[in-house]
Amino acid sequence: MLQLIATDLDGTLLAPDHTVNPDTAATLQKLEAMGVKFAIATGRHYCDVKAIRSVLGIRAYLITSNGARVHDPDDVQIHAENIExxxxxxxxxxxxxxxxxxxxxxxxxxxxxxxxxxxxxxxxxxxxxxxxxxxxxxxxxxxxxxxxxxxxxxxxxxxxxxxxxxxxxxxxxxxxxxxxxxxAPTVSKGHALTVVLGELGIDAEHCAAFGDNLNDKEMLQTAGHPFIMGNANPRLVEALPHLPRIASNAEAGVALKLHELFGI
The missing domain is CATH 3.30.1240.10 (Hypothetical Protein, Haloacid Dehalogenase-like Hydrolase; Chain: A; domain 2)
Structure with a gap:
């Protein structure tokens, strides 16, 4: 049973115009009501993603600046790494x-x-x-x-x-x-995801992850159930050729896959 969903934003969870699809938000809210946890993992700034999380209407962990910052659902910073x-x-x-x-x-x-x-x-x-x-x-x-x-x-x-x-x-x-x-050299979404998994006491095998670009590579390698978007950067597909591809962000591919995975 999947307990944690980690997802990138641009090119993945968000629509091509970089906004929240209402149906995607409703899907995440339904899963949260079932007890599923979430981590939003993105290159965006923490202050930016905090507002997007509010639009999604879920209590997600925030992995931002590609893992240089991690905040819990109450906005407590639990991990930070800076460039020298x-x-x-x-x-x-x-x-x-x-x-x-x-x-x-x-x-x-x-x-x-x-x-x-x-x-x-x-x-x-x-x-x-x-x-x-x-x-x-x-x-x-x-x-x-x-x-x-x-x-x-x-x-x-x-x-x-x-x-x-x-x-x-x-x-x-x-x-x-x-x-x-x-x-910084030790920063990645994958390393930050291990921080979140540790905080929650969840094994990587009970985590699904979604991404579309090269900064998602380590996160996809960390999660037990990784998925690449249909609109993914070809270099990511080439780097991880064995991973399953799903529908594009224009088709709300993450929401469609979550419906399939959870039978909702």
Whole structure:
């Protein structure tokens, strides 16, 4: 019997317009009433996801900034890992940030180097938004995630340069084709999921997980019952070819699979 459902948001639980599907919310609420627990695992900021959780109407654990922060359903922080400040200061310089929209995720704030109104579409349900700051001169403290947004081809080159320069000093992944994300080396959704499983006293074999992109890889490898979205990044499918694929987020694939798994 499944006891915990861990799910990504964008490209997975949320509709393609990055909003909550009412039928999906109703499905989660029904399962919660049956005693099922939830963990929302995303690259988004904690303050953003807390608001989305309210729209979903469930008491979920929040794994945010790709696992750099974990909060319980009462918003108590139970896990946090930051990038070393000197690495933040180096990674925010033009050598790495040129050609991208650069952001920093702090515990309670989102700093951006220059306005980017295109990002508004991701925050319709939460209302959480950035503050423009002098990011290249920020001291590097309290940074859970560095986010570079840009053209995929450019980000692929940037990914290679960061890996070559820093090797195992950082965890580097994509949350979308246009989003390259950098965290401390021990951060991942998979590691954060083990924290939640430990808090709940649930074995991984009683956990199902849903994801669509490379930052979901470790979470899918941790859960006993992992599922890849039909709209998944081909690199994720290639990395985990044995995992079952379900319907896309446009088809509310997570809700459809949960109906099948729980017989509702």
């Amino acid at each position: 400040p000197e690495l933040v200061r180096e990674l925010t310089q033009p050598e790495f940030s040129a050609g991208t929209s650069l952001s920093l995720y702090l515990s309670n704030e989102w700093l951006i180097a220059a306005p980017n109104e295109d990002l508004m579409k991701y925050h319709q349900d939460s209302g959480f938004f950035y503050r423009v700051a002098d990011v290249p001169n920020y001291d590097g403290e309290d940074v859970g995630k560095i986010l570079y947004i840009g053209e995929h081809a450019h980000l692929l080159e940037l990914e290679t340069r960061i890996r070559e320069r820093f090797a195992d000093e950082l965890y580097v992944t994509f949350s979308a084709l246009d989003c390259l994300e950098v965290m």
